[in-house]
Amino acid sequence: MKRLFGLMIATVLLAACATPAPVPAPVPPPQKLRLATTTSTADSGLLDFILPDFQNKFNAKVDVIAVGTGQAIELGVKGDVDVVLVHARAQEDKFVADGNGLNRLDVMYNDFVLVGAKEDPAKVKDMTAAKDAFTAIFKASATFVSRGDNSGTHSKEKSVWAAAQITPGKEMSGYLSIGQGMGETLLFANEKKAYTLADRGTWLSQKSKLPNLIVVVGGETINDNKDKTLLNPYGVIPVNPAKHPGVNFDLATKFANWITSAETQKKIGEYGKDKFGQALFYPSTSK
Amino acid sequence: MLEIISLTLFVSGVALIIATIIGVPLGAVLALRQVMFKKIITLIIYTGMGLPPVVVGLAVYIFLSREGALGWLGWLFTPSAMITAQVIIALPIVIGLTTSAVENVNPELRLQIRSLGATPNQVMWTILSEARAGVVAAIVAAFGGIISEVGAVMLVGGNIEGSTRVLTTAIVLETRKGDFGLALALGGVLLTLTLVTNFFLLRLNKR
Numbered sequence: 001m002k003r004l005f006g007l008m009i010a011t012v013l014l015a016a017c018a019t020p021a022p023v024p025a026p027v028p029p030p031q032k033l034r035l036a037t038t039t040s041t042a043d044s045g046l047l048d049f050i051l052p053d054f055q056n057k058f059n060a061k062v063d064v065i066a067v068g069t070g071q072a073i074e075l076g077v078k079g080d081v082d083v084v085l086v087h088a089r090a091q092e093d094k095f096v097a098d099g100n101g102l103n104r105l106d107v108m109y110n111d112f113v114l115v116g117a118k119e120d121p122a123k124v125k126d127m128t129a130a131k132d133a134f135t136a137i138f139k140a141s142a143t144f145v146s147r148g149d150n151s152g153t154h155s156k157e158k159s160v161w162a163a164a165q166i167t168p169g170k171e172m173s174g175y176l177s178i179g180q181g182m183g184e185t186l187l188f189a190n191e192k193k194a195y196t197l198a199d200r201g202t203w204l205s206q207k208s209k210l211p212n213l214i215v216v217v218g219g220e221t222i223n224d225n226k227d228k229t230l231l232n233p234y235g236v237i238p239v240n241p242a243k244h245p246g247v248n249f250d251l252a253t254k255f256a257n258w259i260t261s262a263e264t265q266k267k268i269g270e271y272g273k274d275k276f277g278q279a280l281f282y283p284s285t286s287k
Numbered sequence: 288m289l290e291i292i293s294l295t296l297f298v299s300g301v302a303l304i305i306a307t308i309i310g311v312p313l314g315a316v317l318a319l320r321q322v323m324f325k326k327i328i329t330l331i332i333y334t335g336m337g338l339p340p341v342v343v344g345l346a347v348y349i350f351l352s353r354e355g356a357l358g359w360l361g362w363l364f365t366p367s368a369m370i371t372a373q374v375i376i377a378l379p380i381v382i383g384l385t386t387s388a389v390e391n392v393n394p395e396l397r398l399q400i401r402s403l404g405a406t407p408n409q410v411m412w413t414i415l416s417e418a419r420a421g422v423v424a425a426i427v428a429a430f431g432g433i434i435s436e437v438g439a440v441m442l443v444g445g446n447i448e449g450s451t452r453v454l455t456t457a458i459v460l461e462t463r464k465g466d467f468g469l470a471l472a473l474g475g476v477l478l479t480l481t482l483v484t485n486f487f488l489l490r491l492n493k494r
Contacts (some may be wrong), residue, residue: 067463074465148448150464177448179460180441188445191353191363212353 030061033251036073036081038152039181041234042066044201044280049271054258060251068181070150076100076237079244083252085259087152087199087234101237103253105260106284108268109233110200111225112156113218115186115210116142117193125216128226130197131164133217138166141174143194147185148177156232157197163229186210199232201280204272221278233284236260260285292476295453296484298366299434302373306381307426309374314385314425315411319397329386335379340372340432344439347372351443364445369453372439377429384428388421389414423491430488434481454480 041047042064051062065072065081069088076084077100085107086092095101114133116124122140124133137144146168147154161168168175178188182202189196190210200222203215218225225231236259238252258264265283272280322328349355351363351371362368392414400410415422437455444451446460454477461470 068465071463071465074467077465149460176445176450178446179448179452179456179463180446188364 028059030055030059031248031251033060033062033083033248033255034065034081035062035083035085035255036065036067036071036075037085038069038072038087039066039183040087040152040199040202041085043181043183044205044272046201046268046271046281050259050264050267053264053267054255057258058251058254060255062255068147068149068151069155076239079239079247081239082248083236083238083255085234085236087232088155089233089235090155091152092235092237095237099243100240102240102249103256104235104237105256107234107236107259108265108281108283109231110281111218111222111232112153112197112230113200113203113215113225114195115189115198115203115213116195116216117212118214119193120214120216122195124195125214127217130160130217130227130230134160134164134166137174137195138164138168138172141172143174143176143192144168144172145185145189145192145194145196146175146177147182147197148179149181151182152232153182153197153199156230160197160229186213189213201272204276204278204280222282234281290449291452291454291457291473292480294366294451295434295455295477296480298369298440298453299373299430302370302377302433303426303430305370305374306377306429310378310381310429311385311415311422311425312411314382314422315389315415317382318386318389319411319414320407329383332379332383332386336383338376338379339438340376340436341438341442343372343375344442347375347439347443363443364447364451366444366451368443369440369451372443373433373436376436376439377433380429380432381425384425385418385422388418388425391421392417420492423488427485427488430484431481434484435477 037047043066047064054060055062065075069086069091072084072086073091073095075081076095084101092104096104114124114130122137122142124136127133127136146157176194178185182198183206185196186198186202186206187209190212193212200218217227218230236256238249238256239247241247241249262285265285268281269279269283272278316322317325317328347368348363350357351360351368352358362371396417397410397414400413405413435455437459440453441456441459444453444456446452446456454473458470458473461473
């Protein structure tokens with residue numbers, strides 16, 4: 001009631017100051033979709049590029065909450081969002097297995113690269129396998145910066161250490177766990193002239209601000225990346241309405257179907273080509 | 288955990304001591320002596336009290352980064368950088384509130400002390416001790432400001448585990464990881480720490 005009253009006042013005020021205009025045809029207010037996703041999809045600009053189409057087609061307004069994968073999934077577990085778009089397969093599978101999400105779909109993928117200072121103190125440039133490079137970094141006691149925030153990138157980094165049979169941490173003097181986003185972590189590595197694992201999308205979009213860093217493992221494009229364990233798949237998962245009756249499952253499902261539709265998939269594959277000379281994300285359906 | 292708590296106390300404690308040593312005398316001088324452009328200086332200090340910590344952090348970051356003017360110090364992502372930022376945040380609060388506390392001391396008292404033959408420095412210390420409650424409030428406010436601050440220490444400290452991670456940056460991290468319970472618990476620790484510190488600071492009020 002109060003809100004209605006406020007709206008009326010606002011309307012009267014608006015009408016008073018605006019020049020008379022034709023009354024627009026009544027459009028139902030847009031439905032809201034709360035999307036929890038990782039900073040990589042938001043920071044790379046991909047969502048700004050593809051979301052307007054969804055909002056127009058379904059008369060929806062998408063609220064993007066860009067956080068680390070760990071928090072994005074936790075938002076889904078708590079029912080604070082309708083759908084999650086993340087990249088950490090093990091955590092995603094657990095999310096679905098626990099009954100928090102339904103119908104996970106593959107959306108897109110890119111890959112991770114190991115970046116480091118031009119001087120390359122651990123001599124890892126052009127190694128084929130990330131785990132060999134990690135071993136060399138460990139042996140050289142070189143500085144390595146870790147996201148340390150349970151993000152998808154951090155999960156991948158931990159799996160590479162595990163593959164190299166090294167437990168990073170206090171005994172590794174050069175290992176710095178900073179618990180920050182990809183952008184901050186890259187800037188940190190640039191300042192410290194340290195190694196770090198980054199998703200290629202963020203790396204490409206930030207590269208111009210990182211004069212001290214180069215890709216040491218992973219090559220210049222995804223096709224040059226010889227280590228297939230560095231692939232980085234993204235999945236979309238609507239939150240289970242049986243667990244959280246408040247979520248908009250209908251719109252979340254429409255979103256999942258829309259983002260995996262041929263048309264949107266094509267757009268995902270095109271994004272970034274003009275700006276970075278290569279796509280930042282590769283649609284899953286094109287494999 | 289203990290590491291985080293002791294670093295938090297160390298960084299904010301050192302910053303507070305530095306800000307007090309510089310800020311309290313400056314605030315007293317500003318209140319008691321004839322200072323040129325006093326109004327403009329006061330205006331600048333009051334504006335400084337509202338300085339967004341993250342902007343202070345940004346400025347300190349730029350100066351301390353590899354390409355920055357003070358890059359040779361190698362302070363970026365160390366506790367020294369965090370202390371520097373916190374001193375800058377705390378100083379205007381200490382100076383501004385000290386000035387107003389000293390100005391509120393009865394001016395007749397000043398004349399009286401002076402007529403008893405006190406030197407200007409003796410006058411300053413007597414007035415300061417008379418304005419003690421206000422000065423302690425200034426220090427308490429500054430401490431509350433810097434220990435609860437996250438933007439600047441995150442930027443210039445880098446939140447490195449076991450080296451520059453303090454309570455506030457740990458809270459941000461745990462929240463981002465989705466561990467809301469631990470984040471909330473850390474918030475409780477921070478609040479307790481402030482409470483205990485303030486308890487001791489307030490005891491300075493009593494003679």
